[in-house]
Structures are given as structure tokens and as C-alpha cells.
Amino acid sequence: GDKVKQSPSALSLQEGTNSALRCNFSIAATTVQWFLQNPRGSLINLFYLVPGTKENGRLKSAFDSKESYSTLHIRDAQLEDSGTYFCAAVGGSNYKLTFGKGTLLTVTP
Amino acid sequence: SVLLYQKPNRDICQSGTSLKIQCVADSQVVSMFWYQQFQEQSLMLMATANEGSEATYESGFTKDKFPISRPNLTFSTLTVNNARPGDSSIYFCSSRADNYAEQFFGPGTRLTVL
Numbered sequence: 001g002d003k004v005k006q007s008p009s010a011l012s013l014q015e016g017t018n019s020a021l022r023c024n025f026s027i028a029a030t031t032v033q034w035f036l037q038n039p040r041g042s043l044i045n046l047f048y049l050v051p052g053t054k055e056n057g058r059l060k061s062a063f064d065s066k067e068s069y070s071t072l073h074i075r076d077a078q079l080e081d082s083g084t085y086f087c088a089a090v091g092g093s094n095y096k097l098t099f100g101k102g103t104l105l106t107v108t109p
Numbered sequence: 110s111v112l113l114y115q116k117p118n119r120d121i122c123q124s125g126t127s128l129k130i131q132c133v134a135d136s137q138v139v140s141m142f143w144y145q146q147f148q149e150q151s152l153m154l155m156a157t158a159n160e161g162s163e164a165t166y167e168s169g170f171t172k173d174k175f176p177i178s179r180p181n182l183t184f185s186t187l188t189v190n191n192a193r194p195g196d197s198s199i200y201f202c203s204s205r206a207d208n209y210a211e212q213f214f215g216p217g218t219r220l221t222v223l
Contacts (some may be wrong), residue, residue, distance in 0.1 A: 030209070031209060033211065033212060034215075041199055041216075041217050041219065042216050043201070043214040043217075045110075045211065045213065045214075048211035068141075086151065086152070088152075088212075090208070090209070095208040096154055096157075096207075097142075097154070097203075097212050099126065099151045099152045099153075100151065101150070101151045102151055
């Protein structure tokens with residue numbers, strides 16, 4: 001099965017609304033990263049987390065290693081937030097960064 | 110953070126030919142990796158590029174098909190040999206300072222094989 005399971009796979013939001021994305025891990029994740037892939041294909045680093053919480057502007061992310069999940073909260077969604085959000089985790093003894101399948105977010109006016 | 114540059118940013122090649130993708134880091138990095146992403150799919154780790162020695166390949170990727178070189182701590186190349194339409198995807202190089210550090214990605218090379 002998937003080592004990093006992301007949900008939902010797709011999401012449509014109206015401008016100004018809030019939502020949350022989630023990743024569940026079947027590996028013993030030690031660090032988690034969240035990325036935004038923009039329509040040009042570039043990967044933008046959003047968060048790098050050890051267990052705990054970080055906030056940056058309208059984005060907030062949490063990583064709970066004991067419960068094996070991470071969340072990304074988007075507040076007051078804007079059109080430029082559209083794109084594919086990936087979470088990825090390093091876990092186990094191989095130190096490889098494993099990606100989830102992504103959440104395609106569309107923000108509409 | 111680490112800045113990674115890739116060249117070319119896109120290419121179109123004919124089936125059966127070979128293509129080389131270069132990746133340069135703006136500082137010395139311990140670990141460099143190559144990832145493949147098919148359209149509307151996730152990123153898949155292809156291999157870890159080891160300085161001065163052979164790359165370590167993941168299941169489904171071979172050195173004959175995707176030879177990787179890493180002559181120093183800032184540079185790596187990925188070659189796609191005998192390219193096929195099924196190799197059409199985006200190839201990303203990536204690096205991090207150590208096993209527990211944040212990982213960064215280059216802008217990607219979009220390859221189309223006709």
C-alpha cells in the first residue's frame with residue numbers, strides 16, 4: 001500500500017474560504033515536507049517539519065509522528081494558491097523522501 | 110537552502126536517441142537525487158547520485174537505461190539512453206545537506222520523446 005497517503009485527491013475552494021489537506025503515513029516518519037507544484041511544474045517548498053507545528057502567512061502545518069499524520073491548513077484561499085500540493089516524508093532507515101500522490105487544489109472566484 | 114539549476118529545461122528527442130540532463134547546485138551538498146514525474150502523477154525517486162562512485166538505483170531503474178554521474182559535490186548528470194515515448198516525463202534533481210535536512214528541488218527538465 002501507499003506509504004504516504006494524501007487526502008483529498010482533489011479539492012475546489014471559493015476564494016476567501018478555508019480548508020485542510022491531510023497525509024497519513026504507514027512508515028515511521030521522522031520529517032515531513034509540504035510542496036506546492038505550480039502550473040509551470042516548479043516545486044515550491046512550503047514547510048519542513050519535525051514533529052510540531054509551523055505557520056507561514058495563511059498556511060499552517062502540523063506533524064504528529066506518534067499518530068502518523070500531517071496536515072496543511074489553508075486560510076482565506078486565493079486564486080494563486082491553485083496547484084498540486086504534495087506531502088513527502090522521510091522515515092525508516094533508508095532516509096528516502098517518499099511522496100504522496102498529491103492534492104489538486106482549484107481556487108475559484 | 111540550496112539552489113539547484115537544471116539544463117535543459119525542456120527537450121524533444123526522437124526514439125532511440127540519448128539525452129543528457131545536467132544539475133548544478135549553488136553550494137556543496139552531501140546528497141543528490143534524481144526523480145521522475147509522469148504527467149498528473151507523483152514524484153518517484155530514481156536514484157541517489159553518489160560522489161565519485163556509482164549511483165544507487167531504485168527498483169525499476171537501471172544504470173544502463175539511466176546512467177548517472179556525480180564527479181563532485183555540486184554537479185550531477187542524468188542520461189536517458191535509448192529514449193522511448195514512455196520516458197516522456199519531467200526529471201528533477203534534488204539535494205539536501207544531510208539525512209535529516211530539508212530537501213530542495215531543481216526546476217525540472219520536461220522531456221518529450223517522439
